[in-house]
Amino acid sequence: MAARVGVGRVYVKDEGQRFGLGSFKPLGGGLVDLALAAAAKGEAKPVIATASAGNHGIGVAWGAQQAGCRSLVYLHGGVSAGAEATIRRYGAETVRVEGDYAASVRACAADAAEHGWEVVQDTSWPGYEAVPARIYQGYTVVAEEMLEQLRSEPSPSMPTHVLINAGVGGFAAGMCAHLWERLGSERPRFIAVEPTEANCLQCSAEAGALTASPHSDAGTVQTGLDCTEVAEVAWRVLATGVDDFVAVPDAVVEPAMRLLADDSPAVVAGHSAVAGIGALLAAAAQPGLQQSLGLGPDSVVAAVICEGAVDSQAFEAAVGASPEEVQARR
Incomplete structure (x- = not known):
């Protein structure tokens, strides 16, 4: 995969096995x-x-x-x-x-x-913040495990870039805050990736304030990221902690799912799991995007595959193999 996207190394953290429930969400x-x-x-x-x-x-x-x-x-x-x-x-x-x-x-x-x-x-509104903040704290477990696992590699190498999928921004906020707290000025470049049809983080960054993304009747196949409003609690972290806000079209989703399914080891990734990998594929095809994200042959990239096959039939239609068949390739 690293050769395909033009970087030195790619790590993906597979959250599809968490508690046997298919995603990191139970931690929150x-x-x-x-x-x-x-x-x-x-x-x-x-x-x-x-x-x-x-x-x-x-x-x-x-x-x-x-x-x-x-x-x-x-x-x-x-x-x-x-x-x-x-x-x-x-x-x-x-x-x-x-x-x-x-x-x-x-x-x-x-x-x-x-x-x-x-x-x-897992989103907030005026007068309702304590519970979503607690949920986001639970998500920091993923960030700490990522650091521990990277340090245990035969040739440990901290990532230069971390790409995290984003809906209302809660998972991104938990990951960003924890990496910032643990690594300080040595933290990697943090890239939040969302669907182009639900790019509320990107809209907010461009406006300099919380801004809803335009409603799309078409929606997005990235259902878990189909959010038009950022959680205010999350934005307090993301507004200053995120280096780049990227939005990817649905066209990159299924190619990214197939790439992961065909890689070694194979990864079962649902439609809402691969925005970050989709951004890497887009950057490989667009030199301007690759340059703006600072990606190159020496880059070490980490991404979280945040769900498995939530809908087995949809996964098989996209990948051409069942989740069980892909899992057996590992």
């Missing part, structure tokens, strides 16, 4: 569920509610199931039936909402306020 919402249930101390356990495009809902449903809590996950129309089935497999009730991800968040918050449910949401 799932563990918050457990903490809320423990805080009940013999009283009635809370009812947990959240909105999700897939992985966060799976993590919250799993955490609630582990804690013995009822859970509800609000889904917008772009969430696949396969992702919904996985969420329900962990005991959650699902509620379909017309509109986009932001509409599902609003519907969840309104119903939770009416019924007295606990909202475990």
Whole structure:
């Protein structure tokens, strides 16, 4: 892969195996569920509610199931039936909402306020910051593991560039903050990558303030990143911590998925997992982009493959092999 994209070395951290749940998300919402249930101390356990495009809902449903809590996950129309089935497999009730991800968040918050449910949401709004901040802290585990694993390599080499996929910005904020705290001035160049159809971080960076991205009726196949508004808590880190904001079209997604599936070792990566790899492919084809990102033959790049095959049928249609077949190549 490094030769294909014109850099010295590429490391990918595969989060598709986390807890057997297919993504890093349980480190956030799932563990918050457990903490809320423990805080009940013999009283009635809370009812947990959240909105999700897939992985966060799976993590919250799993955490609630582990804690013995009822859970509800609000889904917008772009969430696949396969992702919904996985969420329900962990005991959650699902509620379909017309509109986009932001509409599902609003519907969840309104119903939770009416019924007295606990909202475990991975985005923030005025008056609701403590829970998402705690979720983002959970994501820092991924950053620390990345550093530990890189240091354990036979020829340890810290990355010059880190590319992280971004939706509302929570995962990017957790990764960016932890690398900044641990490495200080030696931290790598941090690149946040999002879909061109949902580039709220890029819009905010260009405006110098929180700015929603234009609504797209077409949406994006990168469903887990299909967010038009940045979480304010995340933006406080990203506004100064991110070196480059990059948006990639859906056209790069399936080629990146196939590249990872055909590599050695093979990696099962879902549609919302590969924005960073897509950015590398785009940079290899566009010398101007490659130069602006400072990528070259001496670059050491690290990226996080943040989900596995959330929807097995969609994965097989994109890659030409089932998740099990790709996994067997490892």
